[in-house]
Amino acid sequence: MLSPYVDGELTPAERVNVERHLGACRDCTGRAADLRAESGLLRVGLDMAVDDVDFKDFAQKVMARVTPEKPPLLERLKLALSEMFLYQRTAMVSSLATAAVLVLVGLPLLLSDRAPVGYGAERMTVKSIQPYRDARVAPVVMETDNGGTIIWLVDEETQDGSPSEEDEELEEDIGGGLRDNGKGPKPLGKPKTEVERPSGGPL
Amino acid sequence: MRRNVSSGRLLLAVLGLGLLMPVVGQAQEEQKVSVQVEVVLASKKGSEVEPPELAKMKEQFEKQNFNFTSFKRLSNEKLEVGAKTATEVKLPNGSNASLLLLGMKDGTATVRVAIPRQPTLDVELGRQGAVYQKAGKYVGGELILVLSPPSK
Numbered sequence: 226m227l228s229p230y231v232d233g234e235l236t237p238a239e240r241v242n243v244e245r246h247l248g249a250c251r252d253c254t255g256r257a258a259d260l261r262a263e264s265g266l267l268r269v270g271l272d273m274a275v276d277d278v279d280f281k282d283f284a285q286k287v288m289a290r291v292t293p294e295k296p297p298l299l300e301r302l303k304l305a306l307s308e309m310f311l312y313q314r315t316a317m318v319s320s321l322a323t324a325a326v327l328v329l330v331g332l333p334l335l336l337s338d339r340a341p342v343g344y345g346a347e348r349m350t351v352k353s354i355q356p357y358r359d360a361r362v363a364p365v366v367m368e369t370d371n372g373g374t375i376i377w378l379v380d381e382e383t384q385d386g387s388p389s390e391e392d393e394e395l396e397e398d399i400g401g402g403l404r405d406n407g408k409g410p411k412p413l414g415k416p417k418t419e420v421e422r423p424s425g426g427p428l
Numbered sequence: 429m430r431r432n433v434s435s436g437r438l439l440l441a442v443l444g445l446g447l448l449m450p451v452v453g454q455a456q457e458e459q460k461v462s463v464q465v466e467v468v469l470a471s472k473k474g475s476e477v478e479p480p481e482l483a484k485m486k487e488q489f490e491k492q493n494f495n496f497t498s499f500k501r502l503s504n505e506k507l508e509v510g511a512k513t514a515t516e517v518k519l520p521n522g523s524n525a526s527l528l529l530l531g532m533k534d535g536t537a538t539v540r541v542a543i544p545r546q547p548t549l550d551v552e553l554g555r556q557g558a559v560y561q562k563a564g565k566y567v568g569g570e571l572i573l574v575l576s577p578p579s580k
Contacts, residue, residue, distance in 0.1 A: 341578055343461035343529075343537030346554035349575065352538060355548040364547040369488040372557035378546060 227253060231260040348372045460508045461529055461537040461553060462578040465517050467503045470496035471569025485560070485574070496570070506578045509539055517573070519543075521566040525573050543573065551575060 229235050230243045247254050296304070309317050351374050354364055360378075367375040468482065470489065475497045477483050482499040489496055502520055507527060509515045514526035523544045530538040530550060542548045543563050551559050558576040565571070 340555050341462050343532060343535070343553050344555050344577055345535030345537075346552055347556060348554040349557040349559050349577070350552040350554060351549050351559055352552050353550040355550075357545055357547060360547070367492045369560075370491065371484070371488065373488060374557070374559050375489070375492055376547060376549060376559065376561040378562050 227257050227260055231257060231264060349374070351376065458510045458512055459529065459532065460510045461532075461539065463507050463509050463527060463539060463553070464574075464576045464578045465503075465505055465507050465525075465527070466501055466574040466576070467517070467519060467563065468572045468574055469498075469500045469502055469520075469566060469569045470494070470572055471498045471500075471567075472496060473568060474498045476500060489560075498569070502571075514542075519563055519566075519571055519573075521564045521571060523564060525563060539575075541573070541575065553577070 226235070226239070226243055230240065235243065247257060349372070351366065354366065354376065356363055362379060365377045365379055367377065369375060468485065472495065477486055477498065478500045482501060486496070486499050489499075503517075505517075507515050507517070509527045509529045511529040511531070514528040517525040517527065519525060525541060525543045528540045528542075530540050532538075537553045539551050539553060540548060541551060541559075541561060543561065546562060546564065549559065549561060555577055558574055561573045561575070563571040563573040
């Protein structure tokens with residue numbers, strides 16, 4: 226009972242009993258004092274022994290013994306994932322659900338805003354116009370308010386040079402779809418043999 | 429452990445190849461651009477505008493002194509236009525319009541539009557606007573080929 230008493234391992238009731246006994250017994254008081262002295266000496270000796278030991282890189286040395294070889298990447302990833310799902314299941318599931326929702330909602334939005342391939346320019350632009358072979362009239366180019374372009378061949382003639390029946394009728398009425406009030410575009414007459422090809426710039 | 433390492437590398441290599449295959453395949457595929465192509469019949473017979481979206485087109489034509497009263501959409505399709513072979517659009521008057529991708533510069537494609545007995549156009553594609561080209565006569569009206577960015 227004295228050794229546990231000296232080491233402070235007794236319950237309060239036991240401690241009271243031992244102290245009551247020590248007050249009446251000289252032998253036990255002497256033995257308790259001896260035990261205290263021995264315990265102090267032992268502690269000092271151990272402290273001195275610890276001071277002699279070099280604990281530098283202790284953790285690394287221990288870890289090196291525990292995992293002597295680094296496992297492959299896939300195995301480490303698998304382990305990390307399984308640990309995450311094991312210890313943080315709720316957080317992982319909610320994060321994955323959020324990511325899935327973001328992908329499902331965000332991706333279509335992102336794709337819908339993207340211009341299709343080849344549509345790098347702001348507006349549709351007619352870069353050049355080449356009249357068809359043996360054309361007697363040059364095309365008319367009109368720009369609309371909303372950035373559109375109308376390409377119109379005002380009048381077409383038959384092979385022998387005379388306007389077709391349909392054209393004559395149209396000419397009488399509107400000149401091939403155009404009002405004949407002097408404002409609209411007019412046929413530009415016979416183009417040159419080598420028709421200059423318009424290119425670039427606003428038409 | 430050695431076996432684990434080699435199987436892991438093999439798996440990575442297979443995954444890498446799997447990811448690269450579509451990229452290589454895409455590079456080998458012919459470059460194409462999408463173009464919305466409509467064929468509209470404009471005439472002075474009646475006052476039908478079908479579908480109603482063509483009201484804007486009618487308005488634009490009126491502002492340019494055209495006096496068509498009726499606009500009818502005869503076809504509307506999204507075409508994939510490539511550089512190797514021309515994409516044909518059948519016109520109701522029997523002729524064909526052909527579209528060919530001439531090239532792509534800085535993300536902007538240029539498409540050639542050819543219609544028999546009509547001027548040939550080189551059109552630079554853009555995100556807004558449209559190109560209206562007369563495509564010949566048909567049942568007392570005028571066929572108009574409308575090129576625009578593909579509708580979403």
